[in-house]
Amino acid sequence: MDTAPLILLAAGGTGGHLFPAEALGVELIRRDFRVRLATDARALRYGGLFSRETIDVVPSETVRSRAPWSLAYTGLMLGYGTVVALNLVRRLKPAAVVGFGGYPTVPPLIAAKLLGVPGIVHDANAVLGRANRFLSSRVNAIATSLPGVLDRDPALAAKTTTVGTPMRPAILAAAAVNYASPEPNGPLRILVVGGSQGARVMSDIVPGAIERLEPALWNRLVVTQQVREEDMERVRTIYDRVKINVELAPFFSDLPVRLASSHLVVSRSGAGTVAELAAIGRPSILVPLPGSIDQDQFANAGVLERADGAIRIAQTEFTSERLAAEISALAAEPARLTAMAANARKVGRLDAAGRLADLVVKVAGI
Structure with missing residues (x-):
């Protein structure tokens, strides 16, 4: 298994982002891939597929306000997170990085882009989230849960596939x-x-x-x-x-x-x-x-x-x-x-x- 391809999953630290990542992880492991999760510290409280040994905490920050000082802080934290993610991706050498939304996905997917690693984002909403919209032009493919999410954007629609929302085994x-x-x-x-x-x-x-x-x-x-x-x-x-x-x-x-x-x-x-x-x-x-x-x-x-x-x-x-x-x-x-x-x-x-x-x-x- 140590030589099996690794897929790095990236998700914000809430259930709405983590559960689809877990569901994909279960399916990839069934296909003999290795998986790890890059996320923020909130994810450490969740049980399920990912243990602390398979989670890499990457610094990030959400856009909380349009105030200049708040935007500057968010940019600083995301920049710091990208440095951490660059080192992580270099070390892990994943075959692909898959993001599930939330600002903690930004550093790993930017690092993947900079290092030439294929990147994919999945969005479960009927409207593309802000982090995924920022990443959408920087990844190789976009997966959506619902049809028609990007119909009004031909450039993005061309690389979009409707797959649904991956469901964890309990669901x-x-x-x-x-x-x-x-x-x-x-x-x-x-x-x-x-x-x-x-x-x-x-x-x-x-x-x-x-x-x-x-x-x-x-x-x-x-x-x-x-x-x-x-x-x-x-x-x-x-x-x-x-x-x-x-x-x-x-x-x-x-x-x-x-x-x-x-x-x-x-x-x-x-x-x-x-x-x-x-x-x-x-x-x-x-x-x-x-x-x-x-x-x-x-x-x-x-x-x-x-x-x-x-x-x-x-x-x-x-x-x-x-x-x-x-x-x-x-x-x-x-x-x-x-x-x-x-x-x-x-x-x-x-x-x-x-x-x-x-x-x-x-x-x-x-």
């Missing part, structure tokens, strides 16, 4: 679980998640929505909600008041299993979340993160909404009253939930890791 296992339509008077399992750190808006809105439901529905509900520690007490107080069957936690390590067992998911619409909902095939109410420059989460949610697999609610319209109305309507129409699950599933791609691995092998010439 593939969950995708094998068929959607079980809720019985008219049976349990209605609702999963509420808000990203890797939770989302305050879910704590602000969802408990109040549950409280506004008809009491007859309370007895049916089984609610699992991701809640930040600082919001835990006030959220639990509301659920205790209405005596809901509820499980609250800041983080669920077995999220794929919980997704598979849910009748309805209420969530943000990060690229990874949307891809996993599609792969597993679960109906959802999606609340895009507001304020992002590219409005990527709004576009991501739109993919499932247009397929009739999700309901998209802008955060300005996401009130307890609105959410209660949506949940009540869906609870009264189990067939609609089942149809939404099937429609979401049609959007998903379970072979994305293999398709991306094929592209990597082609670009690397191995």
